[in-house]
Each structure stands twice: as structure tokens, then as C-alpha cells.
Amino acid sequence: MELDEIYTQVITENSRSKEHRYQMQAPSVVKEGVNPSCGDEITLQLELDGNVIKDAAFIGDGCAISQASANIMIDLIKGKTTEEAKRLSGIFTGMIKGDVTGEDELDELEDAQAFQGISHMPSRVKCAVLGWHTLDEALKGVSEQQ
Amino acid sequence: MTDEKIRSYFPQLMSERGGIRPVYLDSAATSQRPEEVIDAISSFYRNNNANPHRGTYTEAEDATAVYEKARTDTASFIGADACDIIFTRNASESINLVAYTWGMENLREGDRVVITIMEHHSNLLPWQRLCRAKGAELVYLYMNEDFEITDREIDEKVTSNTKILAFTHVSNVLGIMSPVKKLTEKAREVGAVTVVDCAQSIPHMKVDVKEMGADFIAFSAHKMFGPFGLGVLWGRNELLEEMPPFLSGGEMIEYVREQDATWAPLPAKYEAGTQDPAAAAGFSAALSFIQRIGYDEIGKREKAVYDYAVERLKDLSCVELYGPFDIERYGAIPFNVKDVHPHDTATVLSADRVCVRAGHHCAQPLLKRMGLNSCCRASFSVYNSKEDVDRLCESLLKVRSQLGLGDV
Numbered sequence A: 001m002e003l004d005e006i007y008t009q010v011i012t013e014n015s016r017s018k019e020h021r022y023q024m025q026a027p028s029v030v031k032e033g034v035n036p037s038c039g040d041e042i043t044l045q046l047e048l049d050g051n052v053i054k055d056a057a058f059i060g061d062g063c064a065i066s067q068a069s070a071n072i073m074i075d076l077i078k079g080k081t082t083e084e085a086k087r088l089s090g091i092f093t094g095m096i097k098g099d100v101t102g103e104d105e106l107d108e109l110e111d112a113q114a115f116q117g118i119s120h121m122p123s124r125v126k127c128a129v130l131g132w133h134t135l136d137e138a139l140k141g142v143s144e145q146q
Numbered sequence B: 001m002t003d004e005k006i007r008s009y010f011p012q013l014m015s016e017r018g019g020i021r022p023v024y025l026d027s028a029a030t031s032q033r034p035e036e037v038i039d040a041i042s043s044f045y046r047n048n049n050a051n052p053h054r055g056t057y058t059e060a061e062d063a064t065a066v067y068e069k070a071r072t073d074t075a076s077f078i079g080a081d082a083c084d085i086i087f088t089r090n091a092s093e094s095i096n097l098v099a100y101t102w103g104m105e106n107l108r109e110g111d112r113v114v115i116t117i118m119e120h121h122s123n124l125l126p127w128q129r130l131c132r133a134k135g136a137e138l139v140y141l142y143m144n145e146d147f148e149i150t151d152r153e154i155d156e157k158v159t160s161n162t163k164i165l166a167f168t169h170v171s172n173v174l175g176i177m178s179p180v181k182k183l184t185e186k187a188r189e190v191g192a193v194t195v196v197d198c199a200q201s202i203p204h205m206k207v208d209v210k211e212m213g214a215d216f217i218a219f220s221a222h223k224m225f226g227p228f229g230l231g232v233l234w235g236r237n238e239l240l241e242e243m244p245p246f247l248s249g250g251e252m253i254e255y256v257r258e259q260d261a262t263w264a265p266l267p268a269k270y271e272a273g274t275q276d277p278a279a280a281a282g283f284s285a286a287l288s289f290i291q292r293i294g295y296d297e298i299g300k301r302e303k304a305v306y307d308y309a310v311e312r313l314k315d316l317s318c319v320e321l322y323g324p325f326d327i328e329r330y331g332a333i334p335f336n337v338k339d340v341h342p343h344d345t346a347t348v349l350s351a352d353r354v355c356v357r358a359g360h361h362c363a364q365p366l367l368k369r370m371g372l373n374s375c376c377r378a379s380f381s382v383y384n385s386k387e388d389v390d391r392l393c394e395s396l397l398k399v400r401s402q403l404g405l406g407d408v
Helices: A009-016 A064-077 A082-097 A103-107 A110-120 A122-145 B003-008 B035-048 B058-078 B091-106 B125-134 B151-157 B180-190 B237-242 B277-293 B295-314 B342-351 B364-369 B386-402
Strands: A029-035 A040-049 A052-061 B085-088 B112-116 B137-141 B162-168 B193-197 B216-220 B231-235 B253-256 B261-263 B319-321 B332-337 B357-359 B375-379
Touching (some): A009 A110, A040 A064, A064 A110, A082 A103, A082 A110, A082 A122, A122 B342, B058 B277, B112 B125, B180 B193, B332 B342, B342 B386
Parallel strands (some): B162 B193
16 A cells, blocks of 8 residues: 555645635535544535535545545535536546546546545545535435425 | 564464564454464364254264353353353443343333443443433443542442443543442442443453452453454353343253243353354463463553553654553553544554554544544554554654644
């Protein structure tokens, strides 16, 4: 295991970024996600305009991997439709599981490709997918409402 | 005995990867096993393999003898009678057994179960569930700021309606000991039964059931050089006799009719289904390993390494240590690298083959009380040396820069 492949600059910087880490005024959806095995937790907040994710933020406590992944995810999904966000989540989870390897698809993940190496560390996979998993759960609630 | 000699009993500690040996600092989660324990397990499968307490042929008699020898070995190890030693899968199951039998039979609405804030979830959740099922109250003994559970705290909370007082002997996170004497005395005064989780103490110190004065004691083989999948429950004979069975099935019966049944005498009454005689063989070997080294030697070696670790870690400005330093502690040191999540710390350490645990250590209420979500834990056993501590410290110094942080 090469530490420098895991703790890349993209990940360490994003793990401390405050850009999307705040309490939103009036989010339309709030979803908590926890990783019970290690206590990582995030609260994802989405502001929806119809089916468009107009704004998103999170608060959380956890390892560099989980916090960076949530931050990068928000970069990606802001301004996207809920359908597009779900599709990206599918690609991300597929990349981590090692099922998605096509370059075109991976390119869509932009900085989130930095987590590809995590697929070799089973104990950290849950950290990398926590944000995305919480997004899936949040959007499940939305589509049920609609 | 030299460090190298002790270490050489444990094959996994001698295994090199990339030219370096592991520094195993997670013995509070599970210990390493000496060669003789591994041999005993394998020897059972090679020479004595049959279902104990079933057949009448020689191999089956051998399997029974191996299994029952583990019981008499365990009994003499803790100063008990063999019929009061119940084998379970682990300490969690041992505690569940008490909760679901004695607890279910005897706890009433409005009664109280008292535990300490230091409990591992295994000595917390069975009581939490029992209390919810019975409408009883679960009350916690808290530590003061010096990490002590005071007599006053005990006298206030262990009230006359307390039916069960359950506590850990040694904390798996802080490594500090509960005030056993005061707790068992108070329990006797109010007529409560005591359940002591010895999973974290018996790897480090002599446990004698008579001296401890408790009603039930639970521990796990795998934390004391033995195999996975074998736990021990010792109970006071009268209580074990009067309690109903926990799990039911094969071998725990006297007579089964279509609509009812009677139970086998102790200890079979509590051991439903096929047991694990290979694990029992391994456990016998583990107990004789401890006896050969001796608790005096184990305690002396561990204290030297523990004290050295505290001294070295205190000197690292990037490390935050938790817990008291003016009282005796056993096995575990909780810590964090400043501004770094424990999982990241553990990952960085792992690259140097330094094995520490990171997380909530199955003690979420305690961590919360300490104002933490999670932390790292280095835990020690007889095979650890000062050199292991040096390698831990060396590796800890790399953590912040690996995460892109400067010095503190």
C-alpha cells in the first residue's frame, strides 16, 4: 500500500476545505449518514428547485477520506438534476467496487477519481462512499415524495 | 526472559513483510497466539476429531476428554468448580446468557440495573435491551474528573431496588480498573447480583472468583492467547442451578417429551448443540502458556512497556493522550494525533506495519462522555517491547505531514 496514492493533495486539501461545510439556512432535504464501524458521520443538506440541486452543503466528522469525498461530491452535484446526481453516484460506487473502469465514465467524476485507489483498501471503502450513500438515501426520500 | 525469546513464541510476530516485522499493538481486540496453542488446535483435528459427549468409540471419548479437560483447566485457573464453568462463544454471549436467563426471570418493572460508563457494548447492550423489555431503569456510574468512580457515586446510585450491578474489571479503552471491592460489597448490601466483564483484565492479571466475590464472571479465550470462538461464563452455583436454560437444543436435556422437557445438570444445561472441542484444546494450551510465563512476569513486562509508552508519547507534541496518569492502568492507551482523524492515523501507521485500533472501541457512551467521536488505541501484551513503542512513535511523527499538515 502506497500512502501517497491514498493521501493525495486532492484528498488532504478537500478533507479540510470549508467551502461546502456549513449549516444551510433552509435546506429542502437533510439526511444523516453514519459509518457505524468507525463513527464517521455527515449531515447532507440539499436545496432543491424542482428536480435541480440548486445548492448543497454538509457538516460532519470523520476521517480525511470520508470528509474529502463528501466535499468533492458536493462540487460535482451542485447544479445537476437529481437524476444526473444519482447517475454520478452509480459511477462512483462502481469505480470503488472496481466495476466501472471506462475512462469516459471516470472522467465525469473529475476530482472524485482520486478515490480510485481506495478500492484496494476494503476497510476504507465505507469512508469513501459515505457521502454518496447518504446522497442516494436523501434522493430516495425526494423521489418518494414526488 | 528476553524480548526476543517471548516474541519468538508467536509465529505471526516473527513474520516479515518487506523485511519488517509487525508491531502488534491491538491485543485488547485480540491477542496473538503462541505456537503451542496453534499446535493444540491442529492436533485435535489430526488425532482426536469426533463430536464430544456423543459417541462411545475411542475417538469420541478422546474428544470428550479434551473438551472437559479445558473446563477443569479453566476452573483451576480461576479458583472455581468445573461444573460452574460454562463455555460460550465469547464474553458477549456469556453476558447475554445472564441477561436473558437470570435477568428475564428476576427483573421487574421499576427495578434498576446499574453499570459503569466504561462498559464495552457487550456489557451494556444486553442490559439496555433487558431494561427496555422489563420496564426497568438502566443507571450509569460515572467517573469524576480524575477518572474515578467514587464511593459516593456508588452509594447514591446502587439503591435498594437495584437487582443487577454489571461492570468491567478493566476498561478496554482507558485501561483503568473498576473499584471491584466497593462494588461487590455494595451489591451484597442491597441484594443485587454482580456481573463482572473480565475480558480485558484476565489477559494481564490473576482473576480468582472467590477473591473477587462476584456472582458472574465473563471472559473470552481469544484475548488471552487462546482461540477465537470460545468464551467463559462462571456463575455462582446456586444461581446457575436455579436459572432456566439460555439456548436449547442438542445435549442440554435430561428428557424430552412431545410438550415439555427437563434439563441436563450443570454445565451441560447451558451448552446447547455441538461445542468446539478444538478451541477448547487450544484454550487449555493458552492457560498453560500463561501459567508457564506467570502473571508476575506478564505484569512486570507489561508495566515496563506501558510506562515507557506513556513517557515517550507524552513527549510527542503532535499526540494527545487521554486518561489519567497517576493511577495504575493495564493494557490500553487511548490517543489521537492532533487534527487527524484516528482512521487516517491508523492507516499511516499501518504502512510501517504498526497495528493500532482506531474507532469507538465498542464503547460509544464512554467516548461521548470523554468528548470524543473516536480515537486511536495502542494496547499491549506480554510480547510487546520498548522497541515496539519506539517504532510506534517514529511512525506517529510521520502522520501529520502525510496528511498535508505542518508541525505543532
